[in-house]
Amino acid sequence: MGSGDATPVLAVWQRTAPGVSVWGRSRAVVHWARDTRGEKGRIRSEETLGRNTDSRPHAAVVGSGFGGLAAAVRLGVRGYRVTILERLDQPGGRARVFEQDGFTFDAGPTVITAPFLFEELWELCGRRLEDDVDLRPVHPFYRIRFDDGDVFDYSGDAELMREEIRRFSPEDEAGYARFLAMSERIFNTGFTRLGHVPFDSVLDMARIVPDMIQLQSHLTVYRLVAKFVKHPKLRQVLSFHPLLVGGNPFATTSIYTLIAYLEREWGVHFPIGGTGALVQGLLDLIKGLGGELRLNADVSEIVVENGRARGVRLADGEIVAADIVISNADSAWTYRHLVPESARRKWTDRKLEKSRYSMGLFVWYFGTKRRYPDVAHHSILLGPRYRGLLDDIFGARLAPDFSLYLHRPTATDPGLAPDGMDGFYVLSPVPNLESDVDWQERAEPYRKAVENHLADTVLPGLGDEIVTSRVMTPLDFRDELLSFRGAAFSFEPILSQSAWFRPHNRSEDVDGLYLVGAGTHPGAGVPGVLSSARVLDSVVPDARALH
Numbered sequence: 001m002g003s004g005d006a007t008p009v010l011a012v013w014q015r016t017a018p019g020v021s022v023w024g025r026s027r028a029v030v031h032w033a034r035d036t037r038g039e040k041g042r043i044r045s046e047e048t049l050g051r052n053t054d055s056r057p058h059a060a061v062v063g064s065g066f067g068g069l070a071a072a073v074r075l076g077v078r079g080y081r082v083t084i085l086e087r088l089d090q091p092g093g094r095a096r097v098f099e100q101d102g103f104t105f106d107a108g109p110t111v112i113t114a115p116f117l118f119e120e121l122w123e124l125c126g127r128r129l130e131d132d133v134d135l136r137p138v139h140p141f142y143r144i145r146f147d148d149g150d151v152f153d154y155s156g157d158a159e160l161m162r163e164e165i166r167r168f169s170p171e172d173e174a175g176y177a178r179f180l181a182m183s184e185r186i187f188n189t190g191f192t193r194l195g196h197v198p199f200d201s202v203l204d205m206a207r208i209v210p211d212m213i214q215l216q217s218h219l220t221v222y223r224l225v226a227k228f229v230k231h232p233k234l235r236q237v238l239s240f241h242p243l244l245v246g247g248n249p250f251a252t253t254s255i256y257t258l259i260a261y262l263e264r265e266w267g268v269h270f271p272i273g274g275t276g277a278l279v280q281g282l283l284d285l286i287k288g289l290g291g292e293l294r295l296n297a298d299v300s301e302i303v304v305e306n307g308r309a310r311g312v313r314l315a316d317g318e319i320v321a322a323d324i325v326i327s328n329a330d331s332a333w334t335y336r337h338l339v340p341e342s343a344r345r346k347w348t349d350r351k352l353e354k355s356r357y358s359m360g361l362f363v364w365y366f367g368t369k370r371r372y373p374d375v376a377h378h379s380i381l382l383g384p385r386y387r388g389l390l391d392d393i394f395g396a397r398l399a400p401d402f403s404l405y406l407h408r409p410t411a412t413d414p415g416l417a418p419d420g421m422d423g424f425y426v427l428s429p430v431p432n433l434e435s436d437v438d439w440q441e442r443a444e445p446y447r448k449a450v451e452n453h454l455a456d457t458v459l460p461g462l463g464d465e466i467v468t469s470r471v472m473t474p475l476d477f478r479d480e481l482l483s484f485r486g487a488a489f490s491f492e493p494i495l496s497q498s499a500w501f502r503p504h505n506r507s508e509d510v511d512g513l514y515l516v517g518a519g520t521h522p523g524a525g526v527p528g529v530l531s532s533a534r535v536l537d538s539v540v541p542d543a544r545a546l547h
């Protein structure tokens with residue numbers, strides 16, 4: 001790497017590092033070493049100096065989202081010494097936690113599905129998930145409220161679901177049963193067989209074409225659903241799921257209908273203490289494996305030498321040498337801003353500019369001084385338009401109407417708010433930063449419009465009850481999480497950007513660089529990013545091979 005070879009005159013010192021957690025097996029401090037000339041890029045990490053007594057091959061993980069944390073667990077289990085470098089002052093990425101005025105707000109994921117993917121990480125470490133995290137099933141999964149006030153309770157209870165379907169449209173009951181059977185078939189291929197394999201070569205893609213044809217993957221989610229049920233409201237109920245991973249139901253490949261089966265079979269869960277409890281649980285596993293988490297460690301470059309990743313450079317100039325680098329940073333951002341242009345043949349600036357990115361999100365976190373016991377844990381408040389609204393969002397236009405997801409975690413864990421109060425967040429899909437919306441100016445009027453809508457529908461008198469409030473707009477996704485175009489879910493999950501067409505888990509451009517997280521295969525959502533880390537087991541060499 002540029003500055004990691006010769007050994008100039010060095011001043012070496014130790015300091016305890018505020019804001020930096022260090023879990024090296026026997027270390028309580030970070031060792032710093034600086035070239036006395038103080039040149040940028042001349043700051044050495046301890047391994048460069050041979051001061052680290054841990055002889056395991058070193059894996060540097062950029063970012064501490066669920067994908068990065070799961071990768072750190074798997075690499076630790078496979079014999080790597082892992083250092084996670086996180087630019088923010090707290091771990092979790094989209095799943096970080098905001099503590100405010102006595103309320104605990106999970107910033108992002110709240111619908112926890114596929115618990116077996118978490119269980120597996122615990123088992124790899126010889127532990128049991130249930131000993132560390134109290135995951136509670138949520139019922140109903142979602143309470144879906146239409147604009148005219150009709151309500152559909154979407155759950156995993158087969159009989160209750162049939163009743164709900166019958167209540168709206170008796171003639172769709174048989175079609176619903178056939179849809180579920182189709183969803184199971186798609187799950188068995190799309191998730192079980194393909195979700196955990198690398199799509200390294202175009203042959204991998206060619207091999208699955210017959211399955212994709214048979215499963216009608218060329219259809220969109222909405223079109224597939226529409227083949228089975230007729231009632232327009234039921235078509236919405238069965239097709240909204242892609243929005244949870246940043247996709248437009250009218251454009252996303254029907255592979256995503258597998259979510260219906262996944263939820264029904266394994267349920268929707270929420271951890272006591274909030275999703276942050278899962279982040280903390282993973283951090284404890286990593287700590288147990290001798291891994292290290294460095295907060296406020298902003299990676300400005302992946303150092304590439306002769307086509308191979310040698311480590312990372314931090315914004316303050318320090319270089320952390322590594323045998324392999326795993327980027328959990330947004331994959332488009334990784335290529336555009338962290339991998340030098342000269343090292344990129346496939347993911348060129350042009351290709352990244354031309355790609356399609358998921359929608360943005362406007363998220364309003366708020367607490368109320370009273371409780372709203374009739375509001376379910378997860379509510380979906382559909383607006384007057386379905387397709388038209390989605391056309392606006394994905395067409396870069398901020399619409400005057402909206403469809404909202406309302407989270408009330410205190411329905412399951414009242415401990416997330418002060419006594420007698422409720423914590424909420426409400427999320428509105430909005431265009432990403434390809435649109436010309438000035439969020440500095442629009443954030444407060446938009447929040448107010450959302451507040452009024454909630455007050456008119458499920459949270460009467462809301463305006464007088466709010467005791468704490470904060471918002472996130474696509475600008476925060478770009479500036480804090482470094483998401484390309486402020487997209488909430490990275491590359492849009494359309495067929496032409498899936499599997500082999502998505503940035504690969506083993507970088508096509510740089511040896512020794514691997515990608516995990518929403519922008520690589522298989523895609524966004526907690527199950528997707530945990531699966532992306534699982535793919536690493538097939539493409540990252542065993543640590544012993546690097547010795």
Ligand SMILES: Cc1cc2nc3c(=O)[nH]c(=O)nc-3n(C[C@H](O)[C@H](O)[C@H](O)COP(=O)(O)OP(=O)(O)OC[C@H]3O[C@@H](n4cnc5c(N)ncnc54)[C@H](O)[C@@H]3O)c2cc1C
Binds near residue numbers: 067109113299523
């Ligand atoms: C509001 C919201 C609600 C959601 N709800 C759900 C849900 O209910 N269920 C579900 O399954 N999914 C949900 N999702 C999607 C899911 O949260 C994400 O797809 C997933 O958590 C992303 O994980 P990731 O591994 O890609 O990492 P991210 O969470 O994106 O984390 C990446 C990390 O990398 C860090 N980083 C970036 N660049 C650098 C750098 N240069 N140097 C150092 N660090 C860097 C970032 O600070 C961040 O911490 C939701 C997403 C959002 C935004």
